[in-house]
Amino acid sequence: MTRLTALWTKETLALLRDRHGLAALFVMPIIFILVMTMALHDAFMPGAAIDVAYAIVDLDGSPHSQSLARRLDKTGSFRHVAAPATTDAARADIRAGRYALALVLPKGFGERLLTPAGADGQATESLTLMVDPTLNPALQLAFRNQTSAALGMLRADELTHSAGKLFGLPTAARPAERDWPDEIVSIAVQNDRSIRPPSSVQQNVPAWLVFAMFFVVIPISAILITERQQGTLQRLAAMGVPFRDVLLGKLLPFFVVNQIQAVLMVAVGIWGVPLFGGEALVMPTGVGLFHCWLVAAAVSLAAVACALLVASLAQTTQQSTIIGGVGNILMAAIGGIMVPKFMMPGTMQTLAEWSPMAWALNGFHTVMLRHGDFAAILPDLVKLLACAALALAVATWLNRRQTA
Amino acid sequence: MLKIDGVSYRYRDAASPALQDVSLTIPAGGVYGLLGPNGAGKTTLISLLAGLLTVADGRISLNGQPLAEARAANPRAIALVPQDYAFYPMLTVAENLAFFAGALGLARDERRQQIDAAIAFARLEQVTGKHAEQLSGGLRRRLNLAIGLLGRPQLLLLDEPTVGVDPQSRSFLLESIAALPASGTTVLYTSHYMEEVEAICQGVAILDQGRVLSEGTLDDLLSTADSSAEIELDQPLPAALAERYAATDLGHFKFGLFFRSTLGPASVSMVVEAARLLDELAEAGCTVRQLHVGRQNLEQLFMRLTRRSLRD
Numbered sequence: 001m002t003r004l005t006a007l008w009t010k011e012t013l014a015l016l017r018d019r020h021g022l023a024a025l026f027v028m029p030i031i032f033i034l035v036m037t038m039a040l041h042d043a044f045m046p047g048a049a050i051d052v053a054y055a056i057v058d059l060d061g062s063p064h065s066q067s068l069a070r071r072l073d074k075t076g077s078f079r080h081v082a083a084p085a086t087t088d089a090a091r092a093d094i095r096a097g098r099y100a101l102a103l104v105l106p107k108g109f110g111e112r113l114l115t116p117a118g119a120d121g122q123a124t125e126s127l128t129l130m131v132d133p134t135l136n137p138a139l140q141l142a143f144r145n146q147t148s149a150a151l152g153m154l155r156a157d158e159l160t161h162s163a164g165k166l167f168g169l170p171t172a173a174r175p176a177e178r179d180w181p182d183e184i185v186s187i188a189v190q191n192d193r194s195i196r197p198p199s200s201v202q203q204n205v206p207a208w209l210v211f212a213m214f215f216v217v218i219p220i221s222a223i224l225i226t227e228r229q230q231g232t233l234q235r236l237a238a239m240g241v242p243f244r245d246v247l248l249g250k251l252l253p254f255f256v257v258n259q260i261q262a263v264l265m266v267a268v269g270i271w272g273v274p275l276f277g278g279e280a281l282v283m284p285t286g287v288g289l290f291h292c293w294l295v296a297a298a299v300s301l302a303a304v305a306c307a308l309l310v311a312s313l314a315q316t317t318q319q320s321t322i323i324g325g326v327g328n329i330l331m332a333a334i335g336g337i338m339v340p341k342f343m344m345p346g347t348m349q350t351l352a353e354w355s356p357m358a359w360a361l362n363g364f365h366t367v368m369l370r371h372g373d374f375a376a377i378l379p380d381l382v383k384l385l386a387c388a389a390l391a392l393a394v395a396t397w398l399n400r401r402q403t404a
Numbered sequence: 405m406l407k408i409d410g411v412s413y414r415y416r417d418a419a420s421p422a423l424q425d426v427s428l429t430i431p432a433g434g435v436y437g438l439l440g441p442n443g444a445g446k447t448t449l450i451s452l453l454a455g456l457l458t459v460a461d462g463r464i465s466l467n468g469q470p471l472a473e474a475r476a477a478n479p480r481a482i483a484l485v486p487q488d489y490a491f492y493p494m495l496t497v498a499e500n501l502a503f504f505a506g507a508l509g510l511a512r513d514e515r516r517q518q519i520d521a522a523i524a525f526a527r528l529e530q531v532t533g534k535h536a537e538q539l540s541g542g543l544r545r546r547l548n549l550a551i552g553l554l555g556r557p558q559l560l561l562l563d564e565p566t567v568g569v570d571p572q573s574r575s576f577l578l579e580s581i582a583a584l585p586a587s588g589t590t591v592l593y594t595s596h597y598m599e600e601v602e603a604i605c606q607g608v609a610i611l612d613q614g615r616v617l618s619e620g621t622l623d624d625l626l627s628t629a630d631s632s633a634e635i636e637l638d639q640p641l642p643a644a645l646a647e648r649y650a651a652t653d654l655g656h657f658k659f660g661l662f663f664r665s666t667l668g669p670a671s672v673s674m675v676v677e678a679a680r681l682l683d684e685l686a687e688a689g690c691t692v693r694q695l696h697v698g699r700q701n702l703e704q705l706f707m708r709l710t711r712r713s714l715r716d
Contacts (some may be wrong), residue, residue: 006506010499017494226493231486238454238478239555241507337556 003241007249013043014223015253021219025261029212029267037204037269051097052139055083057090062110064154071150072103078143081230090130090191098133101143102242108135111156127151138341191298197371197379198340201281206364207337210357212265213258213296213303217324220304221311227321233399243399247392251304262293288367291377295363298384312398331357406430406453406559406590406602412614413448416496422448424614426462428432430607432558435582435591436620437605439598441710444611446594450561453592454484466559480508480555487563489544490551493537497547500536504551518554525580526550542573549577553589560584562593566600578604597701608702610709611686617709625705631674634662637685645684646688650708657693662700662708674698 015021056069075082081099084090092100106125115124129147133142227246228234236246269281284292310327313319332338334348335355341362344352351359364381366372408428414421430436440446443628451457452464455475464480467659491500501522505515526546527702531539536547543563543592552560562581566574582604584591595601600609609619618625618698633649635641637657645651651659664676678697685692700708 001510002506004508005501009506010495010503013499014492014494096444229488231490232486232492234451234454234456234486235484235490235504235551236507237456238482238561239504240455240475351453 003245004249004252008253011223011250011253012214015219015257018219018222021163021222024218025257026264027199027214029208029261029265030216030272032208032211033204033265033268034272036208037200037273038276040200040204051079052101052135052373053079053081054101054103055090055099057083057085057087057094057102057104058104059087059107060109060295064110064113064158065105068105068109068150071154072146075146075150078191082313087128087358088132094130094132097132100135102130105129105146108222113155114308134269144291163263198365199279201269201273201279202365202368203340205281206334206368207340207361209262209265209296210299210335210360210364211328211332212261213299213360214306214328214357215255215324216303217255217307217310217328218321219309220254221314221320221324222317224250224308225312225314225317228316230315243396247308247396250308251301254304255297256309258303259296262296263346267356269330282368284367284371287373288371291372291374292364294374294381295360295367295377295384298361298363298388301385301388302391305388305395306356306394309391309398311393330381331355334358336361356384356387359387405432405467405591407463407465408449409463409465410413411449411459411464413445413452413457421614426611426614428609428616428619430590430592432590433466433585433588434606435585435593435604437608438592438594438611439596439608440594440611441599442503442600443613443667444710445614446611447563448614449611450563450592450594452486453559454482458650462602468702470690476577478558482559483555484561485548485552485563485565487565487567489536489548491536491547494535496533496535497523497539497567498532499545501554505554508623510553510554514617515561518556522550522553535597539682540573540577542569545573545577549580553584554686557589560589560591562591564576565593566597568664571617574600581696583586598706602702610706618705622702625703631663631698632678633663633678633681633695633697633699635659635661635681635692635696638691638693642685642688642690645681645688649681660704663697698710 004099031152035318042198054072057070058065058069072078078101079099083102084093087102087104090104093099100392105127108125109127112124115122123169127147129140227236233243233246237243266283267280270283271280274280283289307324310320310324314323332355334351335341335357336344337357341349341352363384366376366380368378406429407427408430411423411426412421413423422481426445426449438446438449448457452459453471455471458472464471469477492503495503498519500517502515508543510518524534526549526551528543528546531543533564536544539547545568549565565581566577569577578600581591581593593601594607605622607620607624608622610617610662634654635658639657641651641657641659651661652660654660661675661681663694674697679696682692683694
């Protein structure tokens with residue numbers, strides 16, 4: 001125990017004095033969480049407001065044209081701004097970048113609402129949509145579709161009203177303006193299970209926590225490689241300190257570091273993100289919290305073991321920084337840390353199954369989003385622990401081989 | 405007493421063995437020098453003694469007990485001071501000593517006592533709070549040595565302990581090492597500095613290419629009847645004489661010669677050989693400008709035994 005206490009104290013002191021290592025472990029993920037949660041805020045919210053403004057130039061001024069304007073406004077997807085009185089003024093506004101879309105409702109719009117173009121032999125002036133040519137074509141199309149849909153609803157209501165009167169059916173004096181049919185709920189389809197997609201904060205906190213936990217590779221390899229190069233490992237071996245004690249001496253301090261990271265990142269999600277205008281992270285309670293910790297513990301073991309493996313493979317700290325850094329970024333890229341897995345095509349989702357970071361993130365999402373029980377997280381726990389055991393075994397074998 | 409008996413060792417995938425049939429007897433209570441050019445097998449031998457490598461061929465025993473058993477019975481019996489600064493640069497001197505004392509498994513009181521003794525021995529009192537990376541070369545060597553003494557080892561293995569230090573620190577280190585046997589620690593000392601070995605070692609072994617070329621007490625090795633001469637002429641040394649005396653050309657018609665003993669004690673042999681050499685040079689028409697004759701020193705012995713060819 002004296003020996004292990006000495007090893008733990010040494011690792012802790014060495015880490016506390018490694019400013020770059022501490023920055024990589026604590027500062028980097030906090031910045032990532034805040035920046036990415038804010039940057040991807042809308043990308044995770046289907047139906048969220050699009051920050052594109054439009055104006056309606058109502059040349060008709062009829063109850064029907066006003067009704068269409070109100071119906072469009074209610075959809076809330078695009079931002080409605082006050083309209084100028086003329087098309088020329090609207091054109092100037094678009095050129096000046098005040099808004100990107102202007103819908104012109106021609107004179108006689110209300111009168112001709114139920115008269116298909118040219119059906120009665122008279123030309124019907126069409127609706128005009130003026131657009132900023134730099135606007136994303138998909139958004140242009142989206143606005144056109146919304147307008148068409150609102151127009152269709154308006155016509156249908158007007159028709160029902162007129163037909164009712166014609167056939168003597170009981171109708172309201174004026175049909176209520178129905179809201180946009182927002183009862184359609186978006187469901188993200190992930191493999192064969194349908195779950196609600198994570199919000200930005202739910203995706204980013206566990207994702208960057210996992211990324212940060214795997215970054216223990218930088219301080220661990222820096223110390224282990226220095227120990228090997230300087231002959232300190234030889235000295236310890238000559239003192240009768242078995243290599244497994246050296247490994248154990250690193251496992252516990254960095255396990256604790258990983259747990260501090262977890263607490264810190266969750267705290268940032270709960271209290272830090274709302275300060276910047278994002279939604280707060282909601283953590284499971286009771287046994288769910290314990291399951292969350294189980295996942296964090298398994299991720300930590302896998303991360304520290306992988307770090308020891310990298311430190312054993314690399315000959316210099318430069319090599320370990322490259323292998324560890326690039327390896328982490330690759331694992332993060334294919335593991336759904338940088339781009340959420342549900343946004344990936346099928347082949348990439350299959351590839352993601354091979355990244356320990358994907359197992360880790362999946363474990364956290366199972367607990368945090370699906371409120372999964374122990375059996376639900378068990379497959380990911382087993383994969384992470386198997387990864388840890390394998391990495392430790394290979395690291396030990398490599399070190400034994402190097403000294404033989 | 406450390407006894408190495410017929411030890412051979414070959415590294416995995418190595419073409420030739422690193423050690424071949426090495427036998428040495430290192431008496432307790434002294435400083436024993438292990439000399440050899442690079443690649444001679446010194447580090448391999450030290451690694452075997454430190455337990456970093458396992459003896460496959462031959463036997464090593466410490467005080468009559470097989471090495472593995474002796475180490476198992478007392479893991480602190482043998483301590484290694486590697487050539488590199490084998491400590492933690494980001495820790496202070498005191499923290500380094502505390503860590504290694506803990507790694508040795510010393511109990512609290514003993515730990516405190518040994519740390520204090522090591523600090524006093526290496527005169528590190530003024531720098532205990534300094535980070536190791538801020539120490540000068542000499543202080544780092546002293547810390548490296550102090551860590552090796554924490555377990556009060558019976559045998560201390562020192563691998564080039566004075567590399568890269570100023571003359572004052574070297575002198576201090578040599579004096580300190582020379583004093584260790586008095587407190588019960590036998591020292592096995594490897595170095596490339598012959599004058600250091602000559603100054604502090606009682607026994608010496610010269611290794612090359614995995615074999616022991618010569619071993620014994622320093623006095624015995626240097627007191628063989630062989631002696632050496634350095635001569636300066638007015639022209640090149642005649643080829644026949646150069647061959648007979650295994651001459652080395654030192655430039656400017658200076659030559660180093662070996663007098664092999666053929667006639668009784670060294671002093672007699674030396675005088676007879678010198679007279680014979682002067683006669684032969686006179687016959688060959690060479691004028692002798694300077695002649696120094698005397699007992700060979702360790703460096704001359706080492707160079708003669710290991711040849712002068714460059715290694716690695």
